[in-house]
Amino acid sequence: MPTSVAAVAAPIAYGVEDIYFSVVHVSVSTGAIKGQGEHMKVVVIGATGTIGKAVVDALAKRGHEVLSASRKSAVRVDIEDTVTVSALFDGTKNVDAVVCCAGGAGWGPLGNLTDDDFALSLRYKLMGQVNVIRVAMGKVNAGGSITVTSGVLATQPMPGSAAVSLVNAGLEGFVRAAGLEMTRGVRVNVVSPPWVKETLRSMKMDESKGLAASDVAKAYVAAVEGQSNGKVLEAARFV
Ligand SMILES: NC(=O)c1ccc[n+]([C@@H]2O[C@H](COP(=O)([O-])OP(=O)(O)OC[C@H]3O[C@@H](n4cnc5c(N)ncnc54)[C@H](OP(=O)(O)O)[C@@H]3O)[C@@H](O)[C@H]2O)c1
Numbered sequence: 001m002p003t004s005v006a007a008v009a010a011p012i013a014y015g016v017e018d019i020y021f022s023v024v025h026v027s028v029s030t031g032a033i034k035g036q037g038e039h040m041k042v043v044v045i046g047a048t049g050t051i052g053k054a055v056v057d058a059l060a061k062r063g064h065e066v067l068s069a070s071r072k073s074a075v076r077v078d079i080e081d082t083v084t085v086s087a088l089f090d091g092t093k094n095v096d097a098v099v100c101c102a103g104g105a106g107w108g109p110l111g112n113l114t115d116d117d118f119a120l121s122l123r124y125k126l127m128g129q130v131n132v133i134r135v136a137m138g139k140v141n142a143g144g145s146i147t148v149t150s151g152v153l154a155t156q157p158m159p160g161s162a163a164v165s166l167v168n169a170g171l172e173g174f175v176r177a178a179g180l181e182m183t184r185g186v187r188v189n190v191v192s193p194p195w196v197k198e199t200l201r202s203m204k205m206d207e208s209k210g211l212a213a214s215d216v217a218k219a220y221v222a223a224v225e226g227q228s229n230g231k232v233l234e235a236a237r238f239v
Pocket residue numbers: 045046047048049050051052069070071072073077078079080101102103104105125149150151152192193194195196197199200
């Protein structure tokens with residue numbers, strides 16, 4: 001195990017500059033932990049989605065080997081079914097990083113949200129991604145990383161977002177805590193995207209306040225290549 005694992009796992013001050021400073025520092029001082037500029041094997045779950053496609057493109061352009069996973073992709077996984085998540089890692093060795101851009105939750109006026117809406121939200125976006133972390137933390141290579149996805153509605157709710165805000169905020173709390181218990185230099189972070197331009201466009205809404213998926217992807221690249229751990233990475237800060 002690399003000598004600097006403990007240092008790598010220690011939380012650092014949040015900020016893009018901190019992350020990139022740390023990357024340079026670690027790779028110069030040890031050469032053992034993969035970081036910026038080094039080839040990694042990355043599994044992207046939700047790879048065919050609006051954000052996932054952009055993350056796959058961004059990681060591939062940076063020279064990483066990317067395995068695209070989803071319910072219908074070549075590498076199959078359903079994050080609602082932990083057995084398939086375990087099978088994914090049993091069948092795919094030497095993974096340096098896992099990124100999950102899959103997840104959804106109920107939407108609508110609070111008074112209209114049903115038990116099923118809440119059950120789906122908890123099972124899919126929250127526990128689906130929590131279970132990806134629980135499985136992957138013991139399977140990724142030492143010094144590897146896991147990155148999941150919350151969203152701006154965790155902290156900036158709007159009418160109709162109660163279930164989404166619940167699971168986004170829950171996931172962020174989980175990641176902050178889980179980061180304290182990672183071993184072998186493994187890191188876990190959550191990217192919080194704002195509304196994505198392409199999504200707003202498809203909903204026939206004003207896209208001017210959204211961020212392009214290709215810009216959102218920059219936060220995922222920083223999570224994979226950087227040294228942050230237990231952090232919420234607001235995608236808008238990485239553009
Ligand atoms: N788009 C936005 O504006 C926005 C803003 C903030 C946060 N987010 C969050 O970002 C994440 C991705 O959003 P998106 O808009 O890119 O989603 P999307 O376009 O609907 O894509 C979803 C992706 O996840 C896969 N998927 C769906 N269910 C799955 C499951 N049970 N197991 C594994 N893979 C599954 C889909 O492929 P298959 O159908 O093949 O499984 C697809 O690749 C979500 O958590 C969303 O809440 C999005």
